Amino acid sequence: MQGAPAYGHGSRYQREGARAAASGVSEQRLRRLASHYACVDDEFIDALVAMATDRTRGWWEEYRGLLPTSFLDLAELDHHAAFQRDVAVLYVPGLLQTEGYARSVFASRIPELTDDEMDVRVRHRLTRQSKADFPHEVVIHESALRIRVGDRAAMRMQLASLLEASEAERVTLRVIPFDQDGFGRASSTMTYVGGAVSKLDTVARDAPHGALLIDSEAQLGAYRTRFHKVEQVSLEPNRSRDFIRRLKKEL
Template identity: 75%
Template sequence: MRLATELRRLREAAGLTSRQAAALLGVSPTQITHIESGLAGVSEERLRRLASHYACTDAEFIDSLVGMATDRTRGWWEEYRGLLPTSFLDLAELDHHAAFRREVAILFVPGLLQTEDYARAVFSSRVPELAGDELDLRIRHRRARRVIIERPSPVPYEVVIHEAALRIRVSDRNVSRTQLAHLLELSEADHISLRVIPFDLDGFARASSTMTYVGGVLPKLDTVVRDAPHGSVFLDFEAQLNAYRTRFRKVEAVSLEADRSRDFIHALAKEL
């Protein structure tokens, strides 16, 4: 879908209609529409021809699009196709290709860092209530997503968690205590930067700014993920990316350093 979006943007920037692009490529307008809708793939040869017709001279960007077009990875998430909403699969695929990941969490511990019991409590609170088999599928899917921070070459992960997310008991004391211990363990990893924003921080006006920022192979191919009632929303316009890059750094700047954050989490765990 991201490949389709970028090809459409290139065509529009060139001032061409889909019919004109089809004529340049020698195909039907319907085929261009299908490519730009993610309903049909495109070969490396045709992609490079399109980029040439669109006067795109960014060789690194074109090579990155070719990489998308020729990638035949059938990831672990495909086993959930038809069983979970498409956004779950899109998020797992986005994670798989991430160059880095940044996250700000306000009310819940981020999904990648959740224990199974914590995830079960979160999914169990859904309205309408999930059927038992769908609940188990979502928990299994969330657990499988952790591969990106557990594999031999993990994705660099920066996460800022508000104290509210650490204190809210999605289940009982034992689940919360185990979750905090899990965070402390993960925070020791070299590829994970975990920082905390305490309640007593003055003037923190971004308390509702939950966000996930996923780095692409090039900055212009980064993606922001926002949660919505109907599922995840993916944002990728340059202005949006710039805004969320700035937002993350501002939130990070007012958070506790990593060592102080670990001490903070340890103190909360002792209260339980």
């Protein structure tokens, strides 16, 4: 079930799951189809069955019609995630942003948002954070920690929030300083979301028109390699916390 990048229409497993749910595919029929197509990957089949029989109405549905589809897609990715890996170069990842930081990010949008549009986006982002319960590995470049999104006080609060988040059991936070060698080999921002099985993984990339979701196996393999390269040139978690503390004292 490999495919080309999807633009604002959910990951592969979201699309396949939605089609299955809409058509009412039973577990028995899905397993017969897998047998017909000679699919012998039991873990993959079980994951598809779980999606096809899941009739849960996600919390993000209340935002349908209020936000672009890409916002809902990201929330649904979170819902199904087994883990998440972020590489951040210019901004702190959305799941770790404070309310003030998030408002400043959305305030820079062109065309400008109305107050109501801003409030909806911030509320959606904060709800995503409250629902996240998966292992989260984050690598943040120093540039994202120094660029003042908002004023000095907002940035100080954001750094304090990162320090607090880094102490959480499910969060592993690493920093790449400016003077670290090797980062240029794998320097692009990305969010890698792990599915129930690796065939259902998805990479989310920011694009001018919304989230770009990638699920082809060849590209996923490249992004896995890219993350590990970035991780190798980052500071280990304790040194990363010390680094963030020093930056916070400078503000």
